[in-house]
Amino acid sequence: MIRSAIICLVLFALLPVYADTNLPPATELLLEDKAVFTLTAGLQQYANPPRFAGKFTSIGSGGTTTLVNQWAAEFATLYPEVEMDIHGGGSVDALPALLEGKVDLVPMSRPLPAEEAARFKQKFGYEPSQIVVAQDAIGVYVNKNNPLKGLTLTQLDAIYSRESKRGGGRPEFWSDLGVTGPLAEKLINRVSLNRAYGSHLFFQDYVMQGSDYRFDVRFEIVPSSLVQAVGADDAGIGFAGVMFATARTRFVPLQADDGRYLLPSYENTLNGRYPLVRPLRIVFNRKPDGTMNPAAREFLRFAVSRRGQRIIALAGSYPITVEQQQAALRVIGDAP
């Protein structure tokens, strides 16, 4: 009797694993328009002042700057007099510029490093401000014809890292990852984004535990090219934000802490169960009395508003929650 109960429990626990490895195309995980409007319905609407002028500069992570550009296009129609200087290229060089006062906003796709925060505090005497402007998950992409059912973080580390600190060995062929069929004897073609992207560093720090990338990893200069490389190659694998999903790719379920294999869906991203979740942030300089660049403040208020969140969600990103919006508005504050 007890043995039967245990078997039933094991089968019940395995059920979501196989349900999740049903191999849907990557684009099916993107939010539909109706879902976007439902999810953002509770967010506070943006109340714009009648006329506004000013200038701000934004330099940061390529992925998050993509969102900044989407907001900027709409923001420019509201405030034609506002001059926006927006650049990507990575947040590595942007944080020193923030310390020098040359940059107002630093979009980041990884948490602010502690040493950078300490350096900021050392110079200004207060912590740098940061808000979450979007939810994001790093999806592991494979070709739509790839039958791989799932990966652990140990396997993922072994695929990309030179040292394989998690102890996953050195998989070279797809058969080493449990793949059978025609793909089994093909070499794994690894693709990654270059250092300008936060996902490159996030993956290196979190998944590879600081190890270097293998020599045979091919680095792409833009995320859309990375996803396309996987879509054009049966033996390819790569990782990038969920918003770049295409019809020729699918996401690989990753093993979560509870042992289940999960896809980077909105729900799994929001509840944090998917292993590679990363809230997209914007770091900025706001004095304790609330003083900051007014144009940058207005831009941030617009970004976290219902209108701003719908813009990025309709383009494929995951919007923030009501709680995250309220927290962001508290950090941004009103003009003193």
Add this chain to the structure above:
Amino acid sequence: MTLAPVVALTVLVCLGCRATSHGGPSPGEQRAAQERARERAKAAGAFKASLATGQHQITIPELDELTYGYADRYYMVISSAVDAIKRNNPDPAQRRLAHQIKLNGVLSMNDIVSGNDPYSEVFDLVVAVTLESIVLIDENRAEQAFGERASELIKAIRTMRVEAWELAAKVLNQDQLERLDYVILDWRRAHPEVDQVAFVKFDNFAGTRATGLLIELKAGSGFLAPLSEASQVMKDWGRLTERAFWYSKRAPNIAAIQAEGAVNEILSAPEIGSALQNADRMGKTAEAMPQTIAAERHAIFTELDARQTLLTNTLGDVRHIMADADALGRTVSLLTTNVQQTLLVLGNTLKVADAVGQHFGLDKPSPNPPERPFDIQDYTATLTRLNEVVTNLQQLTLNADQLSRSDGWKRTMQSVDRRVDHAIFGLCLVLGLAFILAVAYRFISLKLERRMTSTKQEKP
């Protein structure tokens, strides 16, 4: 006044000599061309060396060389992939679509590369190739259109996209590349209905953030070497000539592709398609004609055999019917003869009866007895005649029996049944009458015998 035509003729001849001298390059032009070639080789060598060191700002001639090389390579790679799709492909729609992809792509590349603005060329080139790769690869339209044959085209398009971005990376910095990528994706999301993306140019993004990006690049940012305006104008003329020469060399290829495309277009028209289908159907019919004829001949002969058998059977039946009819005719004839004989016999019998009646004075109301004495031979003759009648009647019965057994009789019996019955009935009446006459004759003869006996007793 008379010298004017001579002067004019001299001028025309001189002009003609000048014009004909353009048939081959002059020594000065040759020197200039060699100088340009040396400059180009020198620039290319310096460019390669700078790439090796990683410190380089690309110049316009270098960029021209790269874009020319890219366009030629695009033609080669895409043509090979498209030819692979078209090779042994029975589907005309797939062949036409594949050729259209090649034609549009090559035309677009040549149009871009032969432009006059090297900055815009790079943007246009990246935009066209990236959009093409998004449509054919990311949106999976190549596989939807060509099935398993799409793999070569997907590889080719992917290769050319990678090379286009590598080319752009020589001119744009990382931030500009990211923004360009975003601008292209943003445009595609806003225009998912556009299929012919090979001719979309960077200028189509006007009004978006792309405008600022182009202005920024023209200002000399990124990896493009800044040029003074004066040197720019000086070199524009040389580039224009060079582009015209480059384009004219590739014009025949483009014309050939266009011609093939036109043929495909014509062949894929509904009317032509219908005609081709008819021709194909006719060809198939012609191919199948011998088999059809053989089959039809076999069917015809089989039918003839069946009909022959049926005809033979019918003729047999007819023959039987004829035989039956003949037998019937003979029987009827015999019957008629017999009836005639019977009637003749019956007439004779009646004559005999008349004679008997006359002999005994029965036909006279006079009570006087006949004068002729009784003669037994008369009775014998009458009985003989009666015997003949009975014999004939038996013969008639036999014949009738034979007649009734024949098939022809059965089929014709119904039509003559009534007459035969009537004849038989009449015959029976005759026989009955004959019998009555015979009985009456016997009775009368007995009466006469008694009378004669009584007369003899009265005359002793």
